[in-house]
Amino acid sequence: MPLPTLIKTHAEMKIQKFCEKRVPSHVRDKVRLAFKFRGSCATIFEERAPWREELTEWTSLPVAQMRYDEKTGRWTLYCADQRNKWHEYPGLVPTKKIGEIIKEIDEDPTRIFWG
Numbered sequence: 408m409p410l411p412t413l414i415k416t417h418a419e420m421k422i423q424k425f426c427e428k429r430v431p432s433h434v435r436d437k438v439r440l441a442f443k444f445r446g447s448c449a450t451i452f453e454e455r456a457p458w459r460e461e462l463t464e465w466t467s468l469p470v471a472q473m474r475y476d477e478k479t480g481r482w483t484l485y486c487a488d489q490r491n492k493w494h495e496y497p498g499l500v501p502t503k504k505i506g507e508i509i510k511e512i513d514e515d516p517t518r519i520f521w522g
Contacts, residue, residue, distance in 0.1 A: 425509045447475040471512045486519045
């Protein structure tokens with residue numbers, strides 16, 4: 408089910424600001440953070456420029472996923488395993504504040520998002 412418009416707009420603004428802040432402008436030709444929404448999920452990706460001449464496409468690696476539960480009005484944070492399968496992140500309980508989710512991803516106390 409798609410996110411309510413107000414919730415989605417608020418989340419987009421917060422995630423966009425995070426992605427822009429996380430990667431300095433002088434390296435965005437080599438690495439960037441992007442996100443996309445699908446239904447009630449927002450997924451953040453790290454994208455890297457082609458590293459060999461014969462490559463033309465940027466590569467993409469999922470970093471984190473946030474899922475919104477319309478019944479509770481809460482966001483839940485997920486992390487990907489080596490096979491890019493999503494698992495609920497154990498370090499944070501679901502919250503109504505997407506800013507708390509973004510802060511957890513940014514600070515990464517478990518080193519699961521940024522290594």
